Amino acid sequence: MFVAMNRFHVAVGQEEAFEAVWKGRDSSLADMPGFIDFHLLRGDSVPDAGYTPFISKSNWESKDAFVAWTKSENFRAAHRNAADNRSMYLGPPKFEGYTVVEGA
Known part of the structure; x- marks a missing residue:
């Protein structure tokens, strides 16, 4: 299994707007x-740093399956308007990918 995560620093006061963007997106991940x-x-x-941390985390059968998602039209469509929400973030998201070594 492969775990893909993006870490976001969302400006304090923008949390609900950030969550609404994610809840309203058409990601087509399930496809x-x-x-x-x-x-x-x-x-x-x-508060001292002015952000709330968020992580988007998706689990995949393999790294290859995740990479195929990143090269798909579904991925491009899901991220098409990402730049419209830049004012919510303190800097760009940070990607981290992990291969599961052991799990329950």
Whole structure:
């Protein structure tokens, strides 16, 4: 299994708007071969730094399945308007990908 995560620093006060963007998106993830599931995670705000951490996390049967998603028309369509929401973030998201070594 492969876990793909993007870490976001969302400006304090923009949390609900950020969540609404994710809840309203048309990702077509479920249509992709090898897709298992998706979660949007929200951490505790860091007021002194001015952000709330979020992680978008998707699980895939393999890294190859994830890479195929990133090269698909579904991916391009899901991310087409991403730049419209830049004002919500403190910097760009940080991608992290992991191959599961052991799991329950």
